[in-house]
Amino acid sequence: MRVPFEWLCELTGIEASVDDVATRLTNAGFEVGAIHRAGEHWDRIVVGEVVRIDPHPNADRLNLPTVNTGSEEIQVVCGAWNFEAGDRIAFAPAGARLWDPYADEPVLKELKPTRIRGVVSRGMLCSTKELGISDDHEGILVLDSGAPLGRPLAEALGGEVLEFELKANRPDALSVLGIAREAAALYGTQVRSPIPDDRAGEHGPSQPVQLQIDDPALCARYSAALVHDVKVGESPAWMRDRLEQAGVRPITTIVDATNYVMLELGQPLHAFDWETVRGGFIGVRTARPGERLVTLDGQDRELTPETLCIVDAEGPVALAGVMGGLDTEVTDTTATVLLESATFDPVSIRRTAHRLNLRSEASRRFEKGLPPELTVLALRRCVQLIEEIGAGRGEILTADAYPEPSDPAPVALAFDRIERLMGVAYDRGEVRQALSSLEFGLDEVCDELRVTSPFWRRDVTAPADVVEEVARLVGYERIPDTLPTGQVMDLAPGEIDERDDEARDVMAGLGFAECVTYALTSEARMARLVPPDLLDAPPDSPLGDEDAWATVRESAMDGAGRALADRLLPLDREPLRLRNPLSMEENVLRLTGLGTMLETLRANRRHADRDLLLFDFQPSFLARDGDLPEEPNFLTAVIGERVSAGRWNETGTVELPFVRGVVDELLARSGLPADEASHDDLQHPTFASGASAAVAYRGRLLAAYGEVDAEVAEAFDLDERSWALLVDMPAVREASAGPPSFSAWSEYPSALRDLAIVVDAEVSQAEVNDAILRAGRPLLQSARLFDEYRGEQIPPGKRSLAYALSYAAPDRTLTDKQADRAHNRVVRALQHRLGAELRG
Amino acid sequence: MQERLDALLTSARAELAVAADDAALEQWRVTHLGRRSELTGLLRSVGSLPREERREAGQAANAARRELEEALETRQTELRRGADGAQLDVTMPGYPVRLGSLHPLTRTLREIRRVLAPLGFRAVSGPEVEWDRYNFELLNIPADHPARDMWDTFHIDDKARPGELLLRTHTSPVQARVMEQIQPPVRVIVPGKVYRYEDRDASHEAEFMQVEGLAIDKHITMADLRGTLTYFVRAMFGPDRELRIRASYFPFTEPSAEAEMSCHACNGDGCPVCGGTGWIEILGSGMVHPKVLADVGYDPDVYQGFAFGMGVERIAMLKYGVTDIRSFYRNDLRFLRQLR
Incomplete structure (x- = not known):
């Protein structure tokens, strides 16, 4: 809303500077976004x-x-x-x-x-x-x-123009007079209302205009005035200047006068060429099936049944409050005009304006809810202006339909309520002064104030509203700084899990940089997580159909892979879709953050050749029938091929055990000891076969990790081996045993024995490790794998594993003999159970 | 005794000065400090001296021993500085340390939580996909209310319940969720992601973080709100910060207030950070609207309180001097490393 400063001063008699006025209005809630100073750049013009x-x-x-x-x-x-x-x-x-x-x-x-x-x-x-x-x-x-x-x-x-950023609750402030009322109250001046006195008797109605409102809920009031001997031409310069300064383009006298009144008083008016209105009748009703209207912009529109229209004896002539009809438009030859000044239902106008994408200065005002009292005042002012600029001879009020006059009840405000809410005292005189300067009617009864709003302040309906009026007019500077006292609350529902913080700290400690990524993504980005030929879906198309997925599940996944696809990487689930996406690049909510993270890895790869370790800990969105979606916080990490190791330029290559180390530490720090969870082979098309694993606890999948499938990596334009880790943190939480518990170790020296065995390559390390621990009981304290070897010195199909074993007794120092005996038991067990041979 | 010790020290020092590698040092150690060394012999012979001399001789011999041990250590250190005798260059960079980082938004959110925790605010979260009812209706923003224009909304395409599911446009729906479940006193903050149907540019994001604050009890006042905000900006941006509030409008608060703090970059003198005004808009706030309280089943004649909401990116941008809000979501390691 643009208000020429000179106009504002004329209505208030304020003599302060434009900056001062802007500041005080801003502080009172009427934010001046900009002061335009036309002419400040004019040079020699x-x-x-x-x-x-x-x-x-x-x-x-x-x-x-x-x-x-x-x-x-x-x-x-x-x-x-x-x-x-x-x-x-x-x-x-x-x-x-x-x-x-x-x-x-x-x-x-x-x-x-x-x-x-x-x-x-x-x-x-x-x-x-x-x-x-x-x-x-x-x-x-x-x-x-x-x-x-x-x-x-x-x-x-x-002259200067104040540009206000106005709030939704104050339709009255969408007018110069409304701003003037606020400014006058702040500066203690009197508003000079431009509305002329009621002279209804002077120009009585010349002919009957029949008005009919079908539903007062949709149109509270409809007032009309006829203007005769209309001269359509150019308005005088003063009027055009003000319109232009306020951002409205001058057109011709009658239209300019109605726009001027809208800017000045906030009531939109519409002018009909009365001779084109059929039957001397104006009605307000919703459209009937099949009705059409050619609007001012030349569009022939079919009217939907909820559209509120103005009709004459034969049919629609205007979209109420939104746009006039072409046939009844005021033209150069118009002799008589009917001015419409009405109060339409805000919701109806808003819906129509949104539906037709026809939001105008008028509809914006109707949407906020205008007071019915304003219609006749605006007509009176408009007729006066038309006569003043010589554009016609008006009747003050030709017809007025106001079926159900409303009279808002006063608001009762106990004086002590103000201090109770604000935390600071206001004296009664000050309260009365503030409210009456804004033209509220006051009636004091004991310790209570009955406050009657002026008709333009329908937003004030409750004591808190009145308190705000007092507080902002006195100024928020009055409010002191105190801190809340009183009882502190119990545990809150939905309290943030501190363990989320810990998981982030662990990942950062393990070398990962935390990313915060978008939840919105595209199906194409997620579809790239599966090799393109697998789903047989064209690239950048949806995620493939049910049948294709059934085949993938059958042929390209094992049990662990299917468990992964069920939840942590549910690419065959229907994602939540936006009705109004900004672009097709972000039209769905993500099912997994992995696609976005691989893109992030790629983007960083452009400027870094090592230590690309990234993680993201934000929700995925899994739809649920009839309910809000589940928003599990899955942890997604991606890793590039090389990491720093040792001296300045030394790097190591990331292999599966590197990622496992991260998994084990994260699980352990989440309360799940590393040896509790089982790591098994994983077959899933996103991951490279034979270089990925699934982590489960009591049959429930907790995590998956491994090398990203080469084709998938290529789809993300990754030029090196890349690794990914997905963790179902909520599931880890449920599996975790709470805080770790202490167990004592032997205070006596340990006896150390190394063990190198050769076993069939099919025998897993977990089996070997398990056999060692079982056989070593009770003296074996720990078995640490320190090497794996396959190659020339070992028969094909076999591998060598080497462990460092530590033996100790809780109550004595072991003799060499005792340690040897325990160690030999371990060796024999490996030989018998796993067919292991000792490596020389 | 002392003379023999002196002679012994002199020759030992001379030999040490020319010992040039670990083997020579070991040889020297065996010769002068070993079990068969002259010094050890002298120490052993102390016992055979007359009682009155023992003490002094013992002390002297032990002092000599300590001196030789220290000399050996010093010489070892000298030799280790470099095989070629060159001094170690302490300006060499350290070996790469592979420690990761927390995202600046995570760090900022934690700081906000840490600052407000002592005032009794507990951090809670709520769903990002929300019902229209919580995002709007229960916050005194009925359907078709023009105030809805304040939040450009992403709607979820949901055939079963069209128009009901949306991406929350603010963290405020969690206010209603918390109040529905517990009776006052309530004191929570709600950090979380919110969404706006809005084209991105340097100062606008379609996805961003907010923190909501809510305090409800029988006597929580607007002065308490102001005091809390003053405390907050001083804890976040330094003890010299001033706060000012001015009237504003939000459908779910009455009275409402916009809060600004004196610019931390120029101390209020005016600079590019504050656009020359000396003040920076930091958050929106107000006293919770009686209708919002009533709608969750609180008696607005008994309970009252305040709410405030701020953009986390904005706070982080001010704190770290970031000028483009989109930087937070690009996750460029150079950015993340700088702000670690």
């Missing part, structure tokens, strides 16, 4: 007068006005035709600076003398766009005939 207009000798579309600048006469070349000799115009001589009307961004350009089609132009007649007043570049700006010749343009135009 003066009021000139067109002396004569000669034709251009070489171009029919150009003319040669000669301009009196007050001190000399200058001939220029001009392409506009909307002026005549004797008009006062804004003249920019060569050397002046103007806004470039053809630039995309606002740019000031110095005007130079130029030769146009053989004639030299030493200046320019300016459009409002070149002056930076509006975006209108059609024709030049013609000033009021009283503009001072030869004086700087700022004296004739100029």
